């Protein structure tokens with residue numbers, strides 16, 4: 001299917017929007033009517049056709065506009081992209097992984113020609129056509145990690161693996177759910193997860209780390225995470241909290257369907273071969289409540305999940321104050337009928353909303 | 356099976372180096388490219404030895420950037436379970452074999468200002484790949500390599516020819532020994548120590564450098580515990596509801612796999628933690644041989660690492 005790229009914004013006038021197709025392939029994160037933290041990891045080896053799981057790095061209609069937004073964030077705040085000196089090799093690993101994956105998965109959009117270490121990269125949607133020498137930083141306009149992550153949707157944490165832990169020693173983080181690379185840089189897995197409630201006590205991080213340390217070349221993994229965002233903002237960073245935090249108070253019963261977005265992160269994990277580092281892409285998908293409830297199963301389920309979510313989680317995710325208004329809105333889309341297991345929309349089999 | 360896809364390779368060279376060590380070269384059967392890897396990585400080689408499948412880890416010693424072929428060196432172990440004997444006696448040029456994707460449990464700390472490498476015998480192999488990686492990045496390293504004798508000093512000539520200033524060789528039969536105290540004393544701040552060799556050597560380097568005040572995270576070691584043979588025993592797998600026999604020549608993990616039960620694993624050497632299995636019931640004694648579980652976990656009788664550990668006694672029931 002050919003992709004039409006939206007011309008849209010994630011700030012000021014918020015012209016971001018999802019097409020019918022984008023709504024159908026939205027990664028709704030709840031496989032049942034309730035939610036709690038678990039070690040929800042599975043292999044990342046493709047998925048249903050045109051789903052966000054199909055390709056190693058999903059490219060969708062928001063690609064070009066998201067990359068424009070990233071460039072603006074980086075221009076304002078260069079510390080959103082950092083790489084400690086020992087992480088350059090991992091940056092080349094990441095560049096290679098993305099260029100090879102995208103050129104194989106989307107040959108119409110991306111092409112990579114390699115002749116030894118002389119590489120030629122063509123990125124048609126962004127109008128890039130560059131020749132460079134692999135492993136020679138002087139032949140690229142940025143370091144390898146920054147170069148390729150300016151051309152790839154989602155945030156990227158590049159973790160060094162040593163001493164039985166992972167260390168956040170590099171990353172490009174411009175679309176984050178209220179955490180800061182500049183604050184977390186150099187931290188280990190337990191340190192950067194310290195603010196998360198309940199999960200430590202459940203032993204989730206100890207087990208998750210064991211799993212991550214063992215991720216092998218050629219065997220990537222993935223999981224979904226989610227939170228809530230008012231207005232389709234990609235950049236909900238602590239650095240800019242003064243700009244977006246206040247917008248949470250702008251919700252009204254009239255505008256909530258359009259303004260309140262479910263924010264879902266597709267998180268994947270790849271072992272990087274030359275450096276033995278791990279890369280953790282965090283791909284953010286936004287969907288307005290009014291679009292979510294157009295899928296009957298999702299409307300029913302979202303109401304139940306938000307209603308029953310433990311207070312600690314609603315507080316940590318930053319929507320405890322708006323929860324009553326969300327529930328007023330969502331309850332109109334929950335007729336009490338059963339929902340099927342799994343995250344998929346099931347438009348053909350799930351009954352329409354009873355009114 | 357758990358884990359990544361396997362790689363089908365053809366043996367394209369078998370090169371005896373001395374009485375004990377032979378080098379094998381693997382090229383991909385499909386004519387494509389092998390994955391790159393990081394210095395210190397190993398591959399698990401599958402051997403079809405009659406009815407038994409053997410899986411032995413060997414360090415990759417070729418240039419990590421060379422995607423046309425991998426090389427490993429295998430030291431013949433006449434006492435062991437037979438994997439190395441199989442490689443020496445039954446593998447020849449043209450054979451097809453299956454190997455795993457590279458896995459690195461002995462990786463370089465790329466923050467190090469200097470890499471101080473200490474090798475014993477066949478423990479030289481991961482360093483050969485690490486040296487190639489470091490040379491490409493103009494890294495600072497120094498190797499101290501202990502061998503039994505000149506005749507058994509695999510790759511000594513190659514190393515001293517290519518890096519005369521960075522390589523120091525010690526022959527046991529000439530009573531030459533590494534002077535660890537002196538050696539570590541004159542290293543610059545930010546040096547990391549890497550040791551690979553027999554268990555005794557690893558323990559010595561770890562203990563001595565800790566005594567000398569080196570931080571734990573600056574000391575890296577790799578020791579493959581070749582799965583040791585032992586007495587046969589019987590195991591009940593509770594989840595899959597099977598009773599299996601573990602023969603003296605196979606590991607518990609291999610016996611579980613032979614019964615058609617998909618059990619997780621990664622290193623198959625007691626190091627990675629992946630195969631950790633819960634014990635539901637037992638009467639008898641565990642023979643724990645892993646590096647993963649803590650001492651109190653070993654004593655608890657609640658967990659076993661089936662890739663290297665065994666059991667002697669009447670009943671063993673596992674959560675598999």
Ligand code: HEM
Pocket residue numbers: 037038039040041157159166168178179180184192193194195196199204208209212223225226227280316317
């Ligand atoms: C190496 C890969 C990972 C990185 C870099 C990473 C990073 C982060 C960061 C920066 C946060 C925000 C913490 C804050 O509030 O400041 C977070 C939250 C969290 N992480 Fe991870 N994480 C990783 C893997 C995992 C895995 C494998 C799990 C598995 C269960 C996990 C579970 C969580 C949970 C439950 C939260 C709270 C999220 C929420 O409720 O919105 N993380 N992670």
Ligand code: FES
Pocket residue numbers: 619620621622623624625626627628629630631645647660661662663
């Ligand atoms: S497979 Fe690694 S500890 Fe058993």
